[in-house]
Amino acid sequence: MALSTYEMTYLITNIFGTYIVYKFMHVFFKTKEANHKIELLSYAGYYIFIALVYLTINIPLIMIISNILAFLGLSFNYKVGVKRRLLSVILIYLIVMCVELIVVLLTGYSNYSWLSVNSYSSEYGLIIFQIMLYLVVRILNNYENIRKGETIPVANWISIILIPVSSLYIILALFQATGLVWEQVLVGVVLILLVNFTVFYLYDVISASMVDKMDKILLGQQNKYYQKQFELMESSLKTTKAMRHDLRNHLAVIYALVEKGERDAALKHLTKMTDVYDDKKQYACTENIDIDSILNFKIQEAAQQNIKIALDLSIPEKMGIPSFDLAIILGNLLDNAIEAVAELEKERQIKTNINYDKGRLIILVENPYQGERVKVGNRYLSTNKEPSQHGLGLENVKNVLQKYDGTMDITQRGNIFSVSLMLFV
Incomplete structure (x- = not known):
């Protein structure tokens, strides 16, 4: 036709x-x-x-x-x-x-x-x-x-x-x-x-x-992270000042005890000094203020729920990634991990590795979990009744990764949920 x-x-x-x-x-x-x-x-x-x-x-x-x-x-x-x-x-x-x-x-x-x-x-x-x-x-x-x-x-x-x-x-x-x-x-x-x-x-x-x-939500989160970091720095400074103030007196006592041959008494005094000034809490201290602030805030949050965050960090002081993007990535990943581990009675530990090498930032967050993580397409759903209270979601992490031509790999092995990221900076 x-x-x-x-x-x-x-x-x-x-x-x-x-x-x-x-x-x-x-x-x-x-x-x-x-x-x-x-x-x-x-x-x-x-x-x-x-x-x-x-x-x-x-x-x-x-x-x-x-x-x-x-x-x-x-x-x-x-x-x-x-x-x-x-x-x-x-x-x-x-x-x-x-x-x-x-x-x-x-x-x-x-x-x-x-x-x-x-x-x-x-x-x-x-x-x-x-x-x-x-x-x-x-x-x-x-x-x-x-x-x-x-x-x-x-x-x-x-x-x-x-x-x-x-x-x-x-x-x-x-x-x-x-x-x-x-x-x-x-x-x-x-x-x-x-x-x-x-x-x-x-x-x-x-x-x-x-x-x-x-x-604004992210800015509020960042302010909390930095506030916690400033509190830690202030606490550390007070402890250092207190040690410097008392150190002369303590050394005088120890010197006198050693001079008298009272070795056990001297060791006992040193042990008391260690107990007073040794901070047994685990904190991030990498000199990268942005990452330290976020991690220390989350460490404190996890500790309140009797959850330990094990850290393996190797990063420089500056990396060229805005704190805004780091807050989205680390804040969300750790929120999700804390949420999952909070459901467990044992193995309440989160493994966090952050390493920088030759322009690549590699982040790994692993945590045990119970039950199953529900997956719709490529998206894992939160188990919390109010997921909006737990970060911005893995989809928003993906959006940040696009800026750095980054990749994200999510795996489930046994009862371990693992999220690994690689960013080019």
Whole structure:
């Protein structure tokens, strides 16, 4: 069957349209972790699928359903939660649909039926539609907070997704209503598009507020880490001053006892001095203030639950990693380990190795556990009823690792849960 000029124009312009869909997806989703070969094949498959549906069926309602399902399929190229996936797909398609309908109405086509074969045939309209859609996606691409991946509260998500879903229904109803002239329908579609642009803006603002909230939580954690480190330094300084103050007197007593030949008494006095000044608590002391602060805070936290953190540290004073990133990595890994070990009656110890060698920072955290760690895809779920109180999650650790081209390996051997990281700094 020979294709008409309009159908040929549709197939050609839809190549550009597929690229625009790709750009829309990149507005909402991070693409670094996507497999780019599979991503390319999936968009080629999308183009072929939509073209076949259009050439064989071309009923608007079927096209709507096909596009939404295809968009949903394309979104699986990117690692996001269900809430963000659904909201993004619906919002993307609604914006595409509104722009298309505005062009259709402006090019003089008003006899639009959702359930019968589409008879629209303006080649200029197809070209204008793709140009307008490209301008829209370029504008939306300026909103960067959406793709950062912060999880918005359920109540906010429901409120936001309700608007595009309702808008879709209103558009369908508008074109089925009788007695409306095309200008009224056009104004209605434009207003719906503006409303959903506002939703897009609100989504970006809420995402930004979540990022800001998380930054404040991390800043609060850092302040606690540093406060603990300052307390340790102050305590150590007081102990040193006390030793220096009393040392002359102690040496005088020991000297007198030795001079009299009272060896046992001298040794007893030395033992008392050791007991008074020897700090049996285990603390991190590497001269790297950031790591020491985090580790010492967590050591104290673990000690309150009778959990020991065994340290093996070999790191320089400076490494070029912001304390903010270290707080996310070490804070989260140790929180998860403490949470798991707290459930045990014995073997209450966490092994922590941090080593720096030739531009590579290697971190290993191992802890025993009981039961099973629930895994969904590549993600381990917290067993705590309020996991938000235990760090930012391994997914956020992965996000930090991306900055340093780092890797993370999670293993379970017997009853030992192990997380090892390697960062290039």
